Amino acid sequence: MSEPIGGFALVLHSHLPWLPHHGGWPVGEEWLYQAWAHSYLPVVDLVRRFAAEGRTDVLTLGVTPVLAAQLDDPYALRAMHDWLGNWHVRAQYAAVNWRSADHRLRELAAAEFRASASALADFEANWRHGFSPVLRPLVDAGVIELIGGPATHPFQPLLDPRVRGFALRAGLADTARRIGRRPRGIWAPECGYAPGMEHGYAKAGVERFLVDGPGLHGDTAFARPVGDSGVVCFGRDLEVTYRVWSPKAGYPGDPAYRDFHTYDHPSGLKPSRVTGRSVAPEHKKPYEPELAAEAVRRHARDFVDTVVARLRELRDRHGRPALVVSAYDTELYGHWWHEGPAWLEAVLRALPAAGVEVTTLGRALDRYLGEPVELPASSWGSGKDWRVWDGAQVADLVEANAALQADLLDLAAPGRTRDAARDQAAREALLALSSDWAFMVTKDSAADYARRRAKVHGERYAELASLVRAGATERARARAGELWAEDGVFGALDARDLLTAE
Structure with a gap:
């Protein structure tokens, strides 16, 4: 060129x-x-x-x-394979039941059958690991x-700088482990x-x-x-x-x-x-x-x-x-x-x-680099400001998230060894802080589900934090293991890193 x-x-x-x-x-x-x-x-x-x-x-x-x-999770990989098989079966169903329908529907059923077969073959050949x-x-x-990006996609402007740094470094490190480069x-x-x-x-x-x-x-x-x-x-x-x-x-x-x-x-x-x-x-x-x-x-x-x-x-x-x-x-x-x-x-x-x-x-950057700039507060949401994640509709979520962050930082005591209960507590806190929940509430898109997810993770965090502070070490670790079965994400997450994240 x-x-x-x-x-x-x-x-x-x-x-x-x-x-x-x-x-x-x-x-x-x-x-x-x-x-x-x-x-x-x-x-x-x-x-x-x-x-x-x-x-x-x-x-x-x-x-x-x-x-x-x-997309790397063994449970999700097995379930995805089942889902693709179900899609293929549904396409077969349509091909049989649309035989007497408009020819365009018959052709669509055939195309859907081919698409599902191709997706299934691609997944089995390339994605099973x-x-x-x-x-x-x-x-x-x-x-x-x-x-x-940050581990669980939190809205960063509303995070304590230490939590913000913790989430970002955890996310970058996780990508490096999966792909081989940060x-x-x-x-x-x-x-x-x-x-x-x-x-x-x-x-x-x-x-x-x-x-x-x-x-x-x-x-x-x-x-x-x-x-x-x-x-x-x-x-x-x-x-x-x-x-x-x-x-x-x-x-x-x-x-x-x-x-x-x-x-x-x-x-x-x-x-x-x-x-x-x-x-x-x-x-x-x-x-x-x-x-x-x-x-x-x-x-x-x-x-x-x-x-x-x-x-x-x-x-x-x-x-x-x-x-x-x-x-x-x-x-x-x-x-x-x-x-x-x-x-x-x-x-x-x-x-x-x-x-x-x-x-x-x-x-x-080799060809299209301009002069320095000072940026204002912004987002890509409605109004290009923070209203989607910090508006009146989600004021209770914002307040709860601020309290959760303060408590998480207080819980992150220094130590020479990792603590599975503190790690799982940090994991649940990051899941509660996902920006998706406030977005879904503000946009009234499955808002009940979003509120329930924020509440579940917040309560799981609080339960673990209470057990840790009570000195119930064995109970805390046992409960952390139970929660890991559902929220087993970011296995290398180390809550001690909160003490150095800024």
């Missing part, structure tokens, strides 16, 4: 809270298995195909430590850049930022992180050092990003795409296309792959044209090539938006042909 118009960095953020042993359907483990089957498998398959072609720096992939732990063996060669070969970049959970956090990042060895575009007042054309910390931030370019997914619109809402919300309940499959925003489920038209494929081509062209126009505008404004960062939840691609992986492949193939350098965040 000659001198590029500019750079494009796709960032995918993969995250789900800890779900094994905490509910099945409709809320709980089902989330994990659906996202695994319909997003993680096809996105990884896409990346592997680029790797086979010799492509490098295809995209930046964020995988939160708590998600990685689930977990995600880490799948991911590691892609990272080692430079096909993707892997970024990490991430140099992170997806700050919810893009949450408070002034000064960059110094904690520098101390933890983090060199780069993401913020939302408004945190940079929309000036996202370059990576920017934050103050004098030496840590660099990248801002999401919302003008481009929102072409795909915005609070009000985006490609996945096209009438031709498969409808996420409409089920055939006997088979559990999704037989309809979006048809229209105001169309009731029973009136939606059958899904037609040909129409969806044409929409993918149309939207890929539109996105590439949008990126090219944006980069030309930025180059003219700044006098040199600039960068567009588009960042999304990985679960959008395939799970929420059935055609998403096909769209991704079309875009990633078309951009270089259009004169755009496809790059990763780390590689982008």
Whole structure:
């Protein structure tokens, strides 16, 4: 490629809270298995195909430590295999029972049968030992850049700096154990930022992180050092990003795409296309792959044209090539938006042909580094402030989390040997502090489940802390072992590290 118009960095953020042993359907483990089957498998398959072609720096992939732990967990791996088998059986059911239906439904059942068979074969051939063996060669070969984050995805601005540092270092160390290298970049959970956090990042060895575009007042054309910390931030370019997914619109809402919300309940499959925003489920038209494929081509062209126009505008404004960062939840691609992986492949193939350098965040520093900046408090949530995680609807959760952190720090007494009860108490505390619970309550998305999860982990922490303080060592360790059976995540977590984390 000659001198590029500019750079494009796709960032995918993969995250789900800890779900094994905490509910099945409709809320709980089902989330994990659906996202695994319909997003993680096809996105990884896409990346592997680029790797086979010799492509490098295809995209930046964020995988939160708590998600990685689930994708490597023996219980979750067995359950996922069962889920894929069940999907295959459901597709067979649909193929038999839709024989007399519209030909489009018959074709859909056949396509679903092939897709489930392919996913099952892929999982059995490549995933039975977990995600880490799948991911590691892609990272080692430079096909993707892997970024990490704090252990359980807490909203960092609301954490005591010692707890914040503890969670971040635990997450980075866990990724290093799984992949063989410590991430140099992170997806700050919810893009949450408070002034000064960059110094904690520098101390933890983090060199780069993401913020939302408004945190940079929309000036996202370059990576920017934050103050004098030496840590660099990248801002999401919302003008481009929102072409795909915005609070009000985006490609996945096209009438031709498969409808996420409409089920055939006997088979559990999704037989309809979006048809229209105001169309009731029973009136939606059958899904037609040909129409969806044409929409993918149309939207890929539109996105590439949008990126090219944006980069030309930025180059003219700044006098040199600039960068567009588009960042999304990985679960959008395939799970929420059935055609998403096909769209991704079309875009990633078309951009270089259009004169755009496809790059990763780390590689982008070679060409697209700007001047230092001071950042305001921000997030990528509603209002781009902290209201989703610190608003009136979740004031009780915020208060409980503050009290839990203070108690956890008090419990973390120094000692020469590890204490399984204190370690499990720290584990339960971090699970209680997950940002997901406040998000789900504020957005009224399975809010009862979220409140119950926060309460369960908080109570488990309090029970262990009480036993430790009472000197009931054997009872505390026995109870910790029982809780490990459900919340056995981050086995190397050492509560003593709280004493040095800042």
